[in-house]
Amino acid sequence: MKFLVDECSGPALASWLRDQNFDVFSIYENACGISDEEVIRIATHENRILITNDKDFGEMIFRDERIHRGVILLRLEDERSINKIKVLSHILKTYWDSIEDTFIVATEKRIRFAKSLNP
Numbered sequence: 001m002k003f004l005v006d007e008c009s010g011p012a013l014a015s016w017l018r019d020q021n022f023d024v025f026s027i028y029e030n031a032c033g034i035s036d037e038e039v040i041r042i043a044t045h046e047n048r049i050l051i052t053n054d055k056d057f058g059e060m061i062f063r064d065e066r067i068h069r070g071v072i073l074l075r076l077e078d079e080r081s082i083n084k085i086k087v088l089s090h091i092l093k094t095y096w097d098s099i100e101d102t103f104i105v106a107t108e109k110r111i112r113f114a115k116s117l118n119p
Contacts, residue, residue: 001022001023001049001099001100002022002023002024002025002046002047002048002049003017003022003023003024003025003048003049003050003051004024004025004026004027004039004042004043004046004048004049004050004051005017005024005025005026005027005028005051006027006039006050006051006052006053006054006057007027007028007032007033007039008052008053008054009028009051009052009053009074009084010028010081010084011026011028011029012081012084012085013051013081013084013085013088014026014028014029016081016085016088017088020092023048025042025046025048027039036054036056036057036060037060039052039057040057040060040066040068043068043069044066044067044068044069047069048069049069049070049071049072049099049100050068050069050070050071050072051071051072051074051088052071052072052073052074053073053074053075053076053079054073055073055075057071057073058071058073058103058105061103062103062114068101068103069100069101070099070100070101070102070103070104071102071103071104072088072091072099072104072106073103073104073105073106074087074088074106075105075106075107076106076107076108077107077108078108083108087106087107087108088106090111091104091106091111094111095111095113098113102114103115
């Protein structure tokens, strides 16, 4: 499984994923300042699951019916890296086989799966 970590999700999350032996592209480290449109294009083109804190991607996926390989939208009250890692770790351990091609919204207390619009 390959991931693209959005700029707003930060380098610590990308580093943690690499430590777990995942293939990770970090916008913060490699393409800081690019548009959301370019972020989703890279993620889709490289078959990466997007991890973001930016709810604009939800609009792109659902309103604009953009194709994606998967999105994990972190809507956390506590935005510290340690909390992001804790929530993402739980998702990966518990829902490993349900992540690809799925739009996931995660809070500290709840994880919601939205039906994918992908063909």
